[in-house]
Amino acid sequence: MNLTQLNLTPSYSGAESIxxxxxxxxxxxxxxxxFLAKYPEHAEKILSELRNVxxxxxxxxxxxxxxxxxISETLRLVPPQMTGGGRITxxxxxxxDDIWIPGGTKVTAPKYVISRRKLLSSSGDLLSx
Ligand code: HEM
Numbered sequence: 655m656n657l658t659q660l661n662l663t664p665s666y667s668g669a670e671s672i673x674x675x676x677x678x679x680x681x682x683x684x685x686x687x688x689f690l691a692k693y694p695e696h697a698e699k700i701l702s703e704l705r706n707v708x709x710x711x712x713x714x715x716x717x718x719x720x721x722x723x724x725i726s727e728t729l730r731l732v733p734p735q736m737t738g739g740g741r742i743t744x745x746x747x748x749x750x751d752d753i754w755i756p757g758g759t760k761v762t763a764p765k766y767v768i769s770r771r772k773l774l775s776s777s778g779d780l781l782s783x
Contacts (some may be wrong), residue, residue: 681734682725689728689781696724696783723783731781736766 666674690697699720707714715721740762747757755761772778 678734681732682728685732685734686725686728689724689731693781696720696781700724720783724781727777727781727783730769731779733765733769737762737764739763739765 690700700718703718703720707718709715740760743755743757743759743761745757747759748755748761768774770779776782
């Protein structure tokens, strides 16, 4: 059975999907190299973690605390999709604290601003893997 028989239509073409996923990955890699060049002590720590594992084993790499800490912090400080990803409120509308958002309103949450708020991350603008 194919997607036509299931009456499902993909929201993106294959080419669009490759562009979307490679663009976020590209941006993440560029930011990671930037932070490793700026803070070589983190590159040194990652290098010493890599000495003890098979670097072709993705499951093993996923367990390395400093490598994953640097990637997570990079994604927090420089999220490739800084904003966007909007959603439409339901017909019943929505209260966010004391702000009323009517039904059918497109809302979005700017990841770049939110992830640097000290309320959510005590390190704010600093890379803290
Ligand atoms: C660092 C790399 C990536 C980042 C930061 C990232 C980020 C995101 C974000 C924020 C969304 C939610 C968009 C939204 O619904 O508003 C999303 C959706 C998605 N991502 Fe990624 N992505 C990355 C890599 C990838 C890769 C490599 C793949 C596939 C190989 C992938 C596949 C998808 C899919 C299938 C969705 C759902 C799309 C949809 O619901 O229409 N992503 N991604």
